[in-house]
Amino acid sequence: MYFFINNLAFLDLSYSTAITPKMLINFLMGKKTISFAGCMAQMYLFASFADAECLLLAAMxxxxxxxxxxxxxxxxxxxxxxxVWLVAGSYLTGSLSSLTHTYFTFHLSFCNSNIINHFFCDIPPLLALSCSDTHINETLLFALCGFIQTSTFVFILISYACILCAVLKIPSAEGRHKAFSTCSSHLIAVVLYYGALLFTYLRPSSSYVLDTDKIISVFYTVVFPMLNPLVYSLRNEDVKDSLSKLLQRKMMVLPKIKSCS
Structure with missing residues (x-):
């Protein structure tokens, strides 16, 4: 399990690093530009790591x-x-899927505007920006992303259905609680990650609301990768005790502040 968690942490760090530094530079410098090659590399790396994470969550x-x-x-x-084979297969499949999207996206014509209404070079805003026929790209997006995201999500649901049936057969309440606790962190990560991805990518370009998509993208590119280490650390008893003590101190400080005011 820890081997998979290590690779999940690497993927979270990787696809955040592919986007966040350039995004922060643009915000701080006020010069919101990116080269053609940089945009292509950003899109490839992000899509590759994101697809690999879907497959890795299924392996977990x-x-x-x-x-x-x-x-x-x-x-x-x-x-x-x-x-090792499961993890390597996740990386390889994610890379091939991303390479396909990148190739077909950057063979489109962008004749009307070069302003991307997004924080980074993602597939939906680039398709919305193109003046070419994007039917093939949308079909590929539904076929590849739809297959990877939907099939892995269904596989995870089936796995947890089998786990639930097995756990309910455990006679002791303590045993059931221990079994559920080993899966809770992974289940939280799955719900957060897949909820954002399925909403963002499994829609036709005509239904994209780019301002809404930008807000959602911040969650699955920045917020969720930061939360994952915390979610998985909650299984550790030392982390639980430290967090409990911190919350108790906060609760003790609040009445003192109120009485002083």
């Missing part, structure tokens, strides 16, 4: 399924070599 769901439903066979079925 399978890992949790094997750990809870087949605990005796887990060390054999989820060997180090098999886990």
């Amino acid at each position: 769901a399978y890992d949790r399924y094997m750990a809870i439903c087949n605990p005796l066979l887990y060390p054999v079925l989820m060997s180090r070599k098999f886990c």
